[in-house]
Amino acid sequence: MKIALVGYGKMGHMIETCAKAMGHEVVATIDVVSKDASNLVAAGDYAAVAEAVKNSGADGVIEFSHPTAVLGNLNALIPLGLPVVCGTTGWAKSEAEIEKLCASSNGTCMRSSNFSIGVNMFYKIVEEAAKIMSEYSEYDVAVWEAHHNQKADSPSGTALEVARRVMNGNKSKTEMVFDAFHEKPKANELHVSSTRVGSVPGTHTVFFDSPADSIELTHRARSREGFARGSVVALEKLAAKIAAGSLSKGKLYGMSDLF
Ligand SMILES: NC(=O)c1ccc[n+]([C@@H]2O[C@H](COP(=O)([O-])OP(=O)(O)OC[C@H]3O[C@@H](n4cnc5c(N)ncnc54)[C@H](O)[C@@H]3O)[C@@H](O)[C@H]2O)c1
Incomplete structure (x- = not known):
């Protein structure tokens, strides 16, 4: 898959390593601070995050950013229609809002507080x-x-x-x-x-x-590798199940939907 990473901190870097080792291409790394990201955007400019993902030609997104940024990112990313895997924690109270957004925009998101x-x-x-x-x-x-x-x-x-x-x-x-x-x-x-x-x-x-x-x-957990690998597996399976019709677009999923 061609994967865009939103949030290029500790997890973003580890996911990049795992995704490449698993045969995927990382086509964009998007962050507000990390100087080695392919796209540096201004904090709070969620439209720029979505634009960078769109321009990268990605066919899936993995988001690991910050509790204060995750809802802005998801609101901008989900309507793009690509499968979005979100590992950022601290937004459980807003799940109903994101569920509605998936339904209204026919977007697909898988979130888990732990992808291991x-x-x-x-x-x-x-x-x-x-x-x-x-x-x-x-x-x-x-x-x-x-x-x-x-x-x-x-x-x-x-x-x-x-x-x-x-x-x-x-x-x-x-x-x-x-x-x-x-x-x-x-x-x-x-x-x-x-x-x-x-x-x-x-x-x-x-x-x-x-x-x-x-x-x-x-x-x-011994390291972040288990979370990173698990998030790539989640994106692979989410995309494959949507393509095969066993999961449908327009929904917010969890890891239990894969097991
Ligand atoms: N679900 C899981 O399995 C799992 C595992 C580990 C960590 N986490 C969670 O993932 C999140 C990130 O963890 P981390 O260790 O990588 O943190 P980190 O601080 O190392 O990295 C987060 C990065 O996100 C960037 N960021 C902030 N706002 C952004 C925005 N609007 N757009 C793009 N990038 C933005 C920051 O600049 C930073 O580089 C945390 O919420 C953490 O709790 C989840």
Whole structure:
């Protein structure tokens, strides 16, 4: 495929390396700061981002930018009609708006807070474990995540999805509470806590804890490569499934649509 990368930071560079190794051509790298990007645009000029993608002749887009830029980028990119894979986190509250835009513009977007294949399997394991453990009321459950100190949003999008999977499995947990909340958690509250330190690429743990023992399920990313490879696989599969008619245009998809 001919791929345009919007956001040419740590992830953008890693995706370029993976995409090339997987036999794709990276026809544009678009950023507001990175001097080695093929297209430098002014911050906030989303029309220029879309124009650069259009001029590149790309047949797919991968967007990994910043929580403050992602909605502007998606609003400009989705109407181009190319499959757009979006890895930027921190915009879960605006998903309904992007879903509407996909429908009204017949554009296609796949978003995931975590494109690693391992994490997507971890989600399934967590949901099943939460279901099994919820039969034993002595076991409480909590979610913890750690990321590098340059990460702009907290909790991580992955931690929120892990927490949603816990709540799918354990119906007694109906609310999430985050970090310091200065009171005892209520029985229906699921504590989700975050640590920002050093250069951790991403660690997520689910604790099941009883007076007698503790079970910890952990997914630990070793590098950004798993996310980068996964985002290229997502674009390949999204484009192929649309071409084959098993997925349709005009929708916002998630990784679960591929597995
Ligand atoms: N979904 C996943 O699997 C996954 C994995 C890792 C990181 N992330 C997320 O991806 C995002 C990027 O992470 P990163 O580590 O590459 O960050 P980074 O800060 O290294 O890079 C982000 C780049 O986006 C650029 N940018 C900002 N606004 C832009 C705009 N309007 N147009 C084009 N470029 C713009 C910045 O200048 C920067 O170079 C973050 O939200 C992070 O949480 C997601």
